[in-house]
Amino acid sequence: MPKILVCVKRVPATGARIVLTDDEQEINTRFLGFAVSPHEECAVEEAVRIVEGQGGSATVLTLGPPEAEEQLREALSMGIDEAMLLETDGGDWNAMATAQAIHAAVAPAMAGPEPYDLLLFGNESADSSGYQVAVRVARALGLPCVTGVKGLSIEGGMATARREAAGGWEIFEVPLPAVITIKEGINLPRYPSFRGKMAAKKKPVHRLAPEHTEGGMQKIRLQTPETETKGAEVLGEGPDAAPKVVELLKQIGVMQP
C-alpha cells in the first residue's frame, strides 16, 4: 500500500495588483489571504485519490512560518492523514536551502522500514517559480524524477506518468520510489467537506526545526513590472456596441468575409 508525501508552499493570494513592502523584499500581505499553488493543490488531491483507491497513507509537508499550519490543515481537510511543518521565522529560503531542509526531513524515513513510495511536488512554486526544489530533493535521495505530470498511475511498483509536449503527450515509466511534480489539470481538487474540516482538527502536525544552509542564489529585491493601465477605449455599453466591435474586428483583420 503506497505511502505518499506531498510538498506544498504557503504563498500570498494576490489579486489584481501586487504591492511590495517598503524594503522590496516581500509582497505586502497586510490585506491578503494565503494559498498554495494550484499545482500543489492538485498534488494533494492526487495523493488523496491514490490512498482512497489503494490504501496506504499520505503526509503533507511544508517549510514555512508557523502560520503555514493553515495550509497544512487545508490539505488535512481534503483527506491527507498527517502533516509536517518545517518551521522558519518567515524569511524566503532559496531553492537550495529549501531542498536541503526537505531532504534532511525526509531522508530518515527513506532509510527506515517504511519509506515513501511517492513524493509529490508542484511543477513550480507560485511565488518564486524556480522549477527545481523537487529535482534537487530527488537528486539528493537518488530517486528518479518526472516533472510537469498531468496524468499518473501507480501499479506494481511502477509509476506511469504523462506530460504534455508539443500538443501531444510524453509517457514516462519509472520505478518507485519516485519523485513526481504535478501540473494543474491532472484532476479537479475537491472542496473540503464539513466532516473533512472537523477531522483535520484532530490530525497530527509534527513540527521540526530545519537547518538553514547558506549559499545559492541571493535575492537583492523584488520589483513590480510596469503594466500600462492606460484604461481601455470604451466602445460602448450593452448590445448596442456590437457594430463598433465588428468594426474593430475588421480593422485588426480577424473578420474574414
Add this chain to the structure above:
Amino acid sequence: MILALVEHSNGTPNGPSFEMLGLAGTLAARTGASLAAAVFGGDPAALADSLQAHGVGSLIQVQHPRLEDYAPDAWARALGQLAESRGAGAVLAAGTDVGNEVLARLGAGLNLPMAANCIEVEPGERYRLRRTRWGGSLYEEAWLPGEPKLLTVAPHILEISENPAQNPPVVETFTPNLEDGDFLVRVTSRIEPESGISLGDAPVVVGGGRGVGSTEGFAPLEELAALLGGVVGGSRVATNLGWRPHADQIGQTGTRISPDIYIACGISGATQHWVGCMGSKTILAINNDPEAPMVAKADYAVIGDLHEIVPAICAEIKKARGG
C-alpha cells in the same frame, strides 16, 4: 565560452531558444567569450543557417547511441560534461519545460544554483540578474554565484533579434559518458497531438470567467469563436467550477496565449490570469464593471452584461456577412 542548449524540432529551433540566444549572445559579447550551441538530435546542416543568424560560433551535436528519445537526466549529464570539457563560464537554456528541468538537474548534479526565467543578466564574478517570479507578474533581482553559471531565459518576454555571425558555425560532435542510471527517466512512448488549432496558437481567443455563470453560458462564446475561426478559453474560476476543461485555462498555471485578439468576457483580470493573456496583440474586455482591472488593462472594452453583448456581436457578424 557560453554554452546554450538549443531546443529544436526537426532542425527548426523553437521561439524561446531564439529569445535565449539573444541574451546568451549579449552575455558572450560582454565577456569576450564565444557562443556555442548544444543540440540533441536533428540534422546539423539544417540548424547551421538559423544559428549563424543568431550569432552562434560553434554548433556542438551531442551524440550517444542511447539518446534516441528525451531523457532529462542524460541531457543534463551530457551538458555538464560538455561544459566542463570546454570550460564554459555559463550554461543557458530556454525557460521551457525541457530547459528548466534540464538545467535544474544540472544544478542538482553539480550542487550549483540555477536561476530560472531570467530576462536580464549583468556578467561578473557573480551574475547580477533579473528574473520573473509569479509566472511573470513580479520580477526579482538576484545574485547568481557558481561556475559555470546556470540559467534559463523567460519565454515570450524578450524580442527575437538577429545578430549574425560572420561565418557559419563550426560543426562538432560530442559523445558524453552516460550510465544506465541516466536513462531511468526517459520517454518510453508518445501520444501524437490531435489536429485542430490549440489555445496557444489560435489567432482569436474568446475567454470566459465567473461572469459567464455556467457551462451552458459558454454557448454564445463558442459561437463567437467559431465565427472568427478561433477557440474558447477561460479563467481558473471557469475551469475550477468544471464549466470548462483545464486545458482551456489561460494564465500562470494554464496556457499562455498570444492571439491577434483576446475577447475576455466576465473576467476580472487577476495578475495570474493577466500573465497568460498579456501577450495578445489586442484585448477587448466585456465586463459589467467599468472598474474591473481587466477593463483598466485592456485596449478596448464594452461595458454591460456579456449574456446580451456576445449574442449581439454574433448577430452583427452574421449580418455583416450577409447571412
